[in-house]
Amino acid sequence: MEDMYHADRAMSTQQDIKIKADKVQVYYADNHAIKDVDVEIADKTVTAFIGPSGCGKSTFLRCLNRMNDTIDICRVEGDITIDGEDIYDPKVDPVQLRAKVGMVFQKPNPFPKSIYDNVAYGPKIHGLARNKAELDEIVEKSLRKAALWNEAKDRLTAPGTGLSGGQQQRLCIARAIATAPEVLLMDEPCSALDPIATAQVEELIDELRQSYSVVIVTHSMQQAARVSQKTAFFHLGNLVEYDDTDKIFTNPEDSRTESYISGRIG
Amino acid sequence: MQSLTLPFIAIAGLAVLGYFLAKSRALQVSEGDIRKLVSLPSQHALNAVLATIVPAVAAILLISLYVRLTDGTGSWFFQFVVIGLAVTGLALSLIGIKTETRARTFAERWILGLLIFASTIAILTTIGIVFSMLFETFNFFGQYDWRDFFFSTNWSPNFRGNSDLGIIPLLWGTLYISFIALAFAVPVGLFAAIYLSEYAGPRMRSVAKPAIEVLAGIPTIVYGLFALITVGPFLRDYFAAPMGFGQSASSVMTAGLVMGVMLIPFVSSLSDDIINAVPQAMRDGSLGLGATKSETIRQVVVPAALPGIVGAVLLAASRAIGETMIVVLGAGAAARLSLNPFEAMTTVTVKIVSQLTGDTDFASPETLVAFALGLTLFVITLGLNVLALYIVRKYREQYE
Ligand SMILES: Nc1ncnc2c1ncn2[C@@H]1O[C@H](COP(=O)(O)OP(=O)(O)O)[C@@H](O)[C@H]1O
Ligand SMILES: [Mg+2]
Numbered sequence: 001m002e003d004m005y006h007a008d009r010a011m012s013t014q015q016d017i018k019i020k021a022d023k024v025q026v027y028y029a030d031n032h033a034i035k036d037v038d039v040e041i042a043d044k045t046v047t048a049f050i051g052p053s054g055c056g057k058s059t060f061l062r063c064l065n066r067m068n069d070t071i072d073i074c075r076v077e078g079d080i081t082i083d084g085e086d087i088y089d090p091k092v093d094p095v096q097l098r099a100k101v102g103m104v105f106q107k108p109n110p111f112p113k114s115i116y117d118n119v120a121y122g123p124k125i126h127g128l129a130r131n132k133a134e135l136d137e138i139v140e141k142s143l144r145k146a147a148l149w150n151e152a153k154d155r156l157t158a159p160g161t162g163l164s165g166g167q168q169q170r171l172c173i174a175r176a177i178a179t180a181p182e183v184l185l186m187d188e189p190c191s192a193l194d195p196i197a198t199a200q201v202e203e204l205i206d207e208l209r210q211s212y213s214v215v216i217v218t219h220s221m222q223q224a225a226r227v228s229q230k231t232a233f234f235h236l237g238n239l240v241e242y243d244d245t246d247k248i249f250t251n252p253e254d255s256r257t258e259s260y261i262s263g264r265i266g
Numbered sequence: 267m268q269s270l271t272l273p274f275i276a277i278a279g280l281a282v283l284g285y286f287l288a289k290s291r292a293l294q295v296s297e298g299d300i301r302k303l304v305s306l307p308s309q310h311a312l313n314a315v316l317a318t319i320v321p322a323v324a325a326i327l328l329i330s331l332y333v334r335l336t337d338g339t340g341s342w343f344f345q346f347v348v349i350g351l352a353v354t355g356l357a358l359s360l361i362g363i364k365t366e367t368r369a370r371t372f373a374e375r376w377i378l379g380l381l382i383f384a385s386t387i388a389i390l391t392t393i394g395i396v397f398s399m400l401f402e403t404f405n406f407f408g409q410y411d412w413r414d415f416f417f418s419t420n421w422s423p424n425f426r427g428n429s430d431l432g433i434i435p436l437l438w439g440t441l442y443i444s445f446i447a448l449a450f451a452v453p454v455g456l457f458a459a460i461y462l463s464e465y466a467g468p469r470m471r472s473v474a475k476p477a478i479e480v481l482a483g484i485p486t487i488v489y490g491l492f493a494l495i496t497v498g499p500f501l502r503d504y505f506a507a508p509m510g511f512g513q514s515a516s517s518v519m520t521a522g523l524v525m526g527v528m529l530i531p532f533v534s535s536l537s538d539d540i541i542n543a544v545p546q547a548m549r550d551g552s553l554g555l556g557a558t559k560s561e562t563i564r565q566v567v568v569p570a571a572l573p574g575i576v577g578a579v580l581l582a583a584s585r586a587i588g589e590t591m592i593v594v595l596g597a598g599a600a601a602r603l604s605l606n607p608f609e610a611m612t613t614v615t616v617k618i619v620s621q622l623t624g625d626t627d628f629a630s631p632e633t634l635v636a637f638a639l640g641l642t643l644f645v646i647t648l649g650l651n652v653l654a655l656y657i658v659r660k661y662r663e664q665y666e
Pocket of ligand 1: 028031033051052053054055056057058059060071
């Protein structure tokens with residue numbers, strides 16, 4: 001464990017910054033939900049957002065792929081850049097952005113289509129495959145990456161909604177991977193899953209780190225400790241503390257962080 | 267039914283009397299302290315009212331059914347039985363009032379009985395309709411060959427006998443007009459529903475939805491007038507005549523389009539509910555993959571809602587098939603087998619009406635054919651409704 005920790009430390013220092021947020025404010029009508037958040041999220045790293053319910057974790061996550069644009073009353077201020085490019089620039093098409101920044105939701109939400117069509121959905125929309133053979137290949141590769149290929153390969157034409165909860169969530173991950181994103185956002189991806197499915201998804205998240213920058217919201221501190229290298233603690237819309245996961249859980253600087261991880265607030 | 271006036275008045279009077287008697291008796295039993303009572307005085311009163319009304323009214327209905335079936339007349343004996351039941355119910359409930367009487371639970375049982383009774387009436391009526399139709403239809407087929415009815419392409423009733431009563435031209439008119447109506451109403455209604463549920467803001471929605479639903483409240487005779495004086499002449503002068511399709515203002519097209527307008531709220535309001543029932547998570551999932559709004563609607567929302575939409579369309583279809591007024595005024599009353607949509611045609615329902623109006627003799631095939639037509643129509647719409655229900659139910663299972 002100790003070795004791994006140092007290895008991660010060493011890795012993260014040489015990593016590039018993938019996402020940079022600067023003085024981000026989010027309002028839902030008059031409700032100031034995110035206050036002055038600055039954060040730098042590294043590439044090829046799992047970053048966890050933790051904090052009590054309603055503190056704005058999902059809201060901030062949804063800023064990163066502009067999903068908040070779909071909520072009428074929501075207003076975002078400040079700068080968010082991905083690879084140095086301002087994603088709220090008027091020139092940026094949020095639709096294109098969301099292909100680059102994939103998202104996995106709290107409750108598995110496969111479309112009521114076949115497993116194959118679920119995964120092929122994004123590639124078809126964005127024209128990622130020139131022919132059926134290439135599409136087949138993308139589907140297989142995505143399902144393999146999501147550790148679902150062995151279970152699904154014989155039933156690709158069966159409806160995705162017929163899978164178990166854990167399989168459905170891995171299907172949603174495969175679906176997100178299929179559009180070749182650079183960042184994967186996950187909003188409490190395990191909260192609707194049983195412990196075994198949770199363990200499988202966590203293992204998967206750890207592997208996804210090889211290829212993507214992963215941001216995961218979780219209400220489980222154990223989960224944050226298990227899968228992430230960096231952890232951000234949110235409280236009442238503020239980013240209270242952001243540091244290496246081990247530091248946050250062993251030696252937090254802010255007293256609110258300490259209260260939260262020791263179970264006194266939340 | 268004159269003989270039933272007295273029992274009804276008597277029952278109503280007894281019920282009112284029972285209400286006050288039960289209330290005062292409950293107070294008297296409690297010796298002024300209602301905390302001693304298991305049930306409140308008003309609950310005793312409700313119990314007394316129900317005990318007076320329910321058995322007596324049930325008896326009235328049974329008796330009138332019996333009188334109708336046996337062709338007898340309601341005698342003083344029946345009135346006596348009915349009033350006797352009401353008095354007995356009242357008396358028993360009054361005697362039963364003691365401090366420990368659980369009038370609340372008794373009232374509960376009467377109410378349950380009332381509800382069961384109400385639902386039985388609805389079911390029995392349906393069965394009754396089917397049987398009366400069946401009965402007359404059998405009479406008809408006793409006098410007229412069923413093969414001629416179902417397969418003859420000629421409809422020309424002749425009240426001196428020797429008529430041709432083929433259903434095919436009428437069914438053709440029915441299906442042709444319904445088809446045009448649906449071809450108009452389904453796309454328009456569906457697009458309106460998609461706009462309302464996916465694009466319109468709350469303010470727009472709160473105005474537009476009721477505005478569309480107003481269409482559903484317009485009596486069909488008013489639609490018929492609209493077809494007769496506006497749509498028909500318009501289609502004739504601007505389409506049929508210049509294009510050489512004929513000179514008729516009454517046409518399949520006129521009736522079909524106006525009926526389509528009538529069906530729009532049907533399709534749009536059902537589809538709107540169904541589209542709204544598609545979980546937001548589906549849309550988020552699709553938008554999160556970088557799909558645009560219309561891609562999401564086309565590829566995720568509508569396919570997910572499709573079974574329900576099909577159900578809505580089938581329900582609209584059975585409305586269209588059963589519609590009469592718009593057809594009479596918009597398409598005329600001439601039975602004809604033709605492909606030209608600008609020609610006058612007519613439908614099964616219109617002919618049912620015309621065979622039963624005027625001087626009729628309920629024994630001739632020319633009149634009885636109306637029942638055979640009605641039953642055929644009933645079977646078709648029933649089939650559509652069953653299909654619609656089946657599809658809608660199957661769709662429900664997907665999300666629960
Ligand atoms: N769609 C929305 N409309 C209005 N207010 C919202 C919406 N989503 C979240 N909020 C508000 O924003 C705040 C943060 O919510 P959220 O980001 O969901 O918190 P978390 O994910 O940390 O539990 C809460 O006060 C919540 O009420
Ligand atoms: Mg949340």
